Amino acid sequence: MAQTHYRAYQAVGEGKLELVDRAVEDPRPGMVRVVVEACGVCHTDALTVEGGFPGLSYPRVPGHEAVGRIDAIGEGVSRWAIGQRVGVGFLTGRCGDCASCRRGDFVNCSNQAITGLHVDGGYAEMMTASEHALVSIPDTMTSADAAPLLCAGVTTFNALRKSVARAGDLVAVQGIGGLGHLAVQFARHMGFRTAAIARGEGKKDLALALGAHLYIDSAAKDPAEALLELGGASAIVATASSPATFGPLIRGLRPKGQLILVGAGFEPMSVNVSDMLFGERIVVGTNTGAPIDIEDALNFSLLQDVRATIEKVPFQQAPKAYAKMLANEARFRMVLEMQGAA
Ligand SMILES: [Zn+2]
Ligand SMILES: [Zn+2]
Known part of the structure; x- marks a missing residue:
């Protein structure tokens, strides 16, 4: 039977993260749905959880270092397939029409939102993302190893x-x-x-x-x-x-x-x-990079054996992992793991 609900940690303001059940939604045209396997905890998540960033509204699921498998694709998506392992980073995907996009400068697209700040991110068992935000994850790299490379990397x-x-x-x-x-x-x-x-x-x-x-x-x-x-x-x-x-x-x-x-x-x-x-x-x-830059960073990391030092934490302990990061006690990147999280 198809899954009807998934769990997510959403920020509700004043530094609070609450665990909620959400109904599974079909991806809109141009979007894919991803079953998240791992999500890194980045210092920038504080902008969502502590608040104060322009355009932020609550509730909002933080997380912009998400890796998982596509389990549904929206209308018009042809480049990506169900079952493919992908990453979703800080930027939500170019519009293709603004002046920066027309010059090929997708990082500075003026119609681009931020994952986990303006749209829901990866502190969740599922998320949706634009096809233009997706990054292909190399088969030989684990989801937990790939996660921090999507932003910090x-x-x-x-x-x-x-x-x-x-x-x-x-x-x-x-x-x-x-x-x-x-x-x-x-x-x-x-x-x-x-x-x-x-x-x-x-x-x-x-x-x-x-x-x-x-x-x-x-x-x-x-x-x-x-x-x-x-x-x-x-x-x-x-x-x-x-x-x-x-x-x-x-x-x-x-x-x-x-x-x-x-x-x-x-x-x-x-x-x-x-x-x-x-x-x-x-x-x-400098601001992160476009999806193709992230793929370059992942491939370079594989080639040269560059890895983040990570501390893996079960999904249910997201608030603890976030607090540890915020207290500057992470050595060096906290990564939430969803698979097998009871
Ligand atoms: Zn980040
Ligand atoms: Zn644009």
């Missing part, structure tokens, strides 16, 4: 491959957490001279084990100074969730080098303008 992978850094250049990763521990692996495997920056000596062994050539303790030494002594970085990927720490890094760039912002935080970032004028240094933001 593609974000750091794309930041590095879009940067001005070339093979052999010095690249620094600031912050060794959920994003940073992936950025270090990607940087090393893309052929950069990789420096990891974190506070204290506690992350040193881990950073070196992940592939960093060098470790800079930002509590012991100004990291910009340390990078300049090494000739200056072509790119610095700032992954910490403390924008106040970003500005002082700019001085550590070589001329025309880029500070790439991937970590988010609420406080503003301040910049010493002369650090940018002299050396014509650049500050740039």
Whole structure:
């Protein structure tokens, strides 16, 4: 007999997640229905659970690192088939008509919503998604391993491959957490001279084990100074969730080098303008990637054996996993597992 209901954790405001039963719905035209197998817990989920993001309304199911199998397809969907394993990331799929889309820039589609914020996401046994949001998952990668690569993975992978850094250049990763521990692996495997920056000596062994050539303790030494002594970085990927720490890094760039912002935080970032004028240094933001970028990130990860360090948690413990992430206690990505969850 076909399943009539599925369970989901929905955000209802004030930091609360509640478990609900929802009726299974058929996918609308252009959409597919996915039986979720795993969903990563990302720091950005806090925008949904804690509230305050423009366009957010409750109840809303968070989660934009979802992997599962298609079990129904809506009218007009031809590229995807029932039974196929797919991922759904941060962006809900291009419109195809706006100015950015017409220029082939799907990440900046002006009619694109955010999964788990404007539409329901993957903290659920089932979800629906646009055919344009879907990512094909390689057969040899588990759903739990793939999940964090859909947001944290593609974000750091794309930041590095879009940067001005070339093979052999010095690249620094600031912050060794959920994003940073992936950025270090990607940087090393893309052929950069990789420096990891974190506070204290506690992350040193881990950073070196992940592939960093060098470790800079930002509590012991100004990291910009340390990078300049090494000739200056072509790119610095700032992954910490403390924008106040970003500005002082700019001085550590070589001329025309880029500070790439991937970590988010609420406080503003301040910049010493002369650090940018002299050396014509650049500050740039990056937003995850299009589905094809995510497929590239997954395939590169398989090729070079890059993986997130994950802690798997049964679906029923989603609120606990979310709380652990929010308290910065995840080492390094929490992943909800739906299959077999009683
Ligand atoms: Zn995310
Ligand atoms: Zn568009």
